[in-house]
Amino acid sequence: MTRTGELAIDVCGLRKVYRGRREVVAVAELDLQVERGEVFGLLGPNGAGKTTTVEICEGLVEPTAGDVRILGRRWSDDPRAIRQRIGVSLQETRPDARYGQLSGGQRQRLAVATALAGRPELLFLDEPTTGLDPQSRRSLWEVVRSFRAAGGTVLLTTHYMDEAAVLCDRLMIVDHGRQIALGTPRELIASLGAGHVVELEAAGLAGRVDLGRVAGTEGVVECELVGDRLVATVERPHRVVPDLLRIVEATGLPLDGLATRHTSLEDVFVHLTGRHLRDGQEAS
Amino acid sequence: MRARVLREVGAMALRDYLRTPDAVFWTYGFPLIMALVLGLAFGERGAQPSRVAVVAGAEVLHAQLEPVAGDAVQIEIDTAERAQRRLVLGSIDAVLSGSLDAPVVTIDPSRPDAELAELRLESALRRARGELADAVQPRIESVDEPGGRYIDFLLPGLIGINLMGAGIYGVGYNVVQMRVKNLLRRIWVTPVGRVEFLVAFLSSRLLLALLPPFVILAFGMLAFGVPVAPGAWAAIAVLVLAGAAAFSGFGLLLASRARTLETLSGLMNVVMLPMWLCGGAFFSNDRFPAVLQPLVRALPLTWLTDGLRSAMLGATDVLAAWPATALLLAFAAATTTLAGRLFRWA
Ligand SMILES: Nc1ncnc2c1ncn2[C@@H]1O[C@H](COP(=O)(O)OP(=O)(O)O)[C@@H](O)[C@H]1O
Ligand SMILES: [Mg+2]
Numbered sequence: 001m002t003r004t005g006e007l008a009i010d011v012c013g014l015r016k017v018y019r020g021r022r023e024v025v026a027v028a029e030l031d032l033q034v035e036r037g038e039v040f041g042l043l044g045p046n047g048a049g050k051t052t053t054v055e056i057c058e059g060l061v062e063p064t065a066g067d068v069r070i071l072g073r074r075w076s077d078d079p080r081a082i083r084q085r086i087g088v089s090l091q092e093t094r095p096d097a098r099y100g101q102l103s104g105g106q107r108q109r110l111a112v113a114t115a116l117a118g119r120p121e122l123l124f125l126d127e128p129t130t131g132l133d134p135q136s137r138r139s140l141w142e143v144v145r146s147f148r149a150a151g152g153t154v155l156l157t158t159h160y161m162d163e164a165a166v167l168c169d170r171l172m173i174v175d176h177g178r179q180i181a182l183g184t185p186r187e188l189i190a191s192l193g194a195g196h197v198v199e200l201e202a203a204g205l206a207g208r209v210d211l212g213r214v215a216g217t218e219g220v221v222e223c224e225l226v227g228d229r230l231v232a233t234v235e236r237p238h239r240v241v242p243d244l245l246r247i248v249e250a251t252g253l254p255l256d257g258l259a260t261r262h263t264s265l266e267d268v269f270v271h272l273t274g275r276h277l278r279d280g281q282e283a284s
Numbered sequence: 285m286r287a288r289v290l291r292e293v294g295a296m297a298l299r300d301y302l303r304t305p306d307a308v309f310w311t312y313g314f315p316l317i318m319a320l321v322l323g324l325a326f327g328e329r330g331a332q333p334s335r336v337a338v339v340a341g342a343e344v345l346h347a348q349l350e351p352v353a354g355d356a357v358q359i360e361i362d363t364a365e366r367a368q369r370r371l372v373l374g375s376i377d378a379v380l381s382g383s384l385d386a387p388v389v390t391i392d393p394s395r396p397d398a399e400l401a402e403l404r405l406e407s408a409l410r411r412a413r414g415e416l417a418d419a420v421q422p423r424i425e426s427v428d429e430p431g432g433r434y435i436d437f438l439l440p441g442l443i444g445i446n447l448m449g450a451g452i453y454g455v456g457y458n459v460v461q462m463r464v465k466n467l468l469r470r471i472w473v474t475p476v477g478r479v480e481f482l483v484a485f486l487s488s489r490l491l492l493a494l495l496p497p498f499v500i501l502a503f504g505m506l507a508f509g510v511p512v513a514p515g516a517w518a519a520i521a522v523l524v525l526a527g528a529a530a531f532s533g534f535g536l537l538l539a540s541r542a543r544t545l546e547t548l549s550g551l552m553n554v555v556m557l558p559m560w561l562c563g564g565a566f567f568s569n570d571r572f573p574a575v576l577q578p579l580v581r582a583l584p585l586t587w588l589t590d591g592l593r594s595a596m597l598g599a600t601d602v603l604a605a606w607p608a609t610a611l612l613l614a615f616a617a618a619t620t621t622l623a624g625r626l627f628r629w630a
Contacts, residue, residue, distance in 0.1 A: 020505060026500065058473055059473075060472065060630065080475055080477060083474060083475040084475045088470075088474075088475075090466065114470070167285065
């Protein structure tokens with residue numbers, strides 16, 4: 001039996017290399033500690049190694065290296081004892097499975113329901129809401145929340161940052177099989193040092209705007225040009241927007257759009273990797 | 285009609301064909317194998333002697349015929365009852381009884397060799413009587429009463445084929461299908477153990493396989509009056525059970541590692557085709573040359589069909605069916621154990 005306070009999942013030095021015609025490093029190096037009673041999210045783009053990590057924790061995939069303890073036990077000790085205490089919903093691979101008459105939402109809810117069937121202490125959900133309509137996603141979030149409220153622990157993967165932000169107590173952002181950030185959603189967003197993003201758009205802006213001047217503006221923490229869109233991370237938008245407007249005005253171009261929003265996990269990911277979280281997702 | 289379209293679509297169809305090993309096998313491999321095997325079984329019969337059993341009590345006839353028989357007719361003595369059964373099973377071509385002056389030749393007219401055997405016997409009888417004696421036309425009897433017809437021979441074979449299909453296809457195909465559709469992984473993540481799963485799956489498939497043989501049997505009895513010896517039911521039941529177990533185990537073995545249905549279908553062709561042809565289901569294995577006998581006798585389907593056939597013809601009570609039953613059960617145990625070791629969820 002595990003003592004209270006013991007970790008639900010304790011993974012150290014995890015590495016997984018698929019050897020085939022071409023060697024694929026699915027997980028390069030990963031430590032993962034999930035406390036009992038929390039909803040922990042693995043957030044990352046496709047191919048980041050989320051499924052591999054989760055399936056190693058589920059005992060479906062042998063790690064190349066690393067120590068894995070689930071509810072205090074290793075898979076080599078007593079697999080059945082672990083299976084009796086966990087619930088698993090696998091990543092949906094084929095939409096045309098046997099229960100193909102069900103809609104995506106029904107299918108996912110059924111998968112999660114079967115995962116919950118054995119009254120598990122620890123629940124693994126691999127992309128539980130991918131491809132679902134907003135309503136089905138929300139009802140699944142409710143299931144996760146009530147499971148947690150009853151004392152359950154959840155490890156889930158997602159590539160939706162809004163889902164990660166509202167559902168997870170703690171998050172690990174992974175990319176190329178490595179941790180690139182870890183913390184509560186609030187901590188991760190706060191790590192950017194500013195709470196808002198201002199976007200200004202004008203046709204032809206890319207060639208004309210003086211990015212150095214934008215960066216030098218008081219209150220701008222970070223700025224970049226995405227096409228003809230100027231994106232600035234700022235502390236207090238009401239103070240900075242007038243200055244930014246003046247800079248754009250100076251180019252003589254008519255302003256096509258102005259938007260401000262709170263910084264999101266997406267911005268955290270872009271900040272850390274220089275890429276967007278969902279880049280290439282459509283392709284796979 | 286644009287030439288380029290015709291060319292490209294034609295080339296695509298051709299490539300598609302060549303990339304489908306199954307299609308290539310069924311168009312080239314299968315007919316050639318059929319021709320080879322059936323050729324071995326039914327080919328050079330002219331060159332082979334007709335096998336004739338002289339019934340016990342007509343030993344005089346045997347002694348008279350022996351010196352003039354030559355290479356074309358091979359004569360032996362057997363009891364009337366056994367000779368009749370061997371004729372039905374196809375291991376002899378004719379039964380001779382009566383005397384030199386009033387010979388009776390029994391044949392099975394539905395068999396391709398019957399006529400040749402009859403002609404050869406007639407000429408041997410003529411030689412035995414001497415060229416000068418009056419020719420005596422033997423009385424020809426045919427075994428077309430229930431028990432001696434092809435349908436009577438075929439029915440146990442169909443039951444064997446059915447059990448083979450139920451096991452190899454019913455278990456094998458379903459297991460691989462579950463693996464392909466990720467269903468096995470879903471079971472893997474539950475507390476259900478591997479052995480528990482395999483035992484439960486095999487048992488339920490085994491139960492499903494037990495009914496059809498009796499439906500086939502009942503149909504044969506009702507529609508064609510196929511006789512089943514009164515004491516044979518216990519032996520038939522035991523053989524059906526053992527056969528179902530043997531082929532279910534075999535199916536599981538084939539499916540234990542296969543990751544795609546294509547792989548499985550290749551494996552199934554390799555094991556099922558020889559049994560279709562050489563399992564004694566459609567024609568007697570005695571037709572194969574002596575060198576091939578150890579091979580065709582080693583096929584589980586041969587054990588099953590031969591066992592069922594003897595049982596139905598009344599040659600077998602439960603005890604007499606035990607060698608076939610034991611072989612099938614041993615085969616079931618071996619394949620199931622091996623399958624359990626090799627089995628992979630994913
Ligand atoms: N069975 C496998 N064989 C070879 N490569 C694999 C296998 N499973 C996953 N990969 C590769 O490992 C990498 C990580 O995959 P995965 O863990 O599925 O990522 P994610 O779930 O984050 O999308 C990918 O490059 C993927 O192609
Ligand atoms: Mg995945």
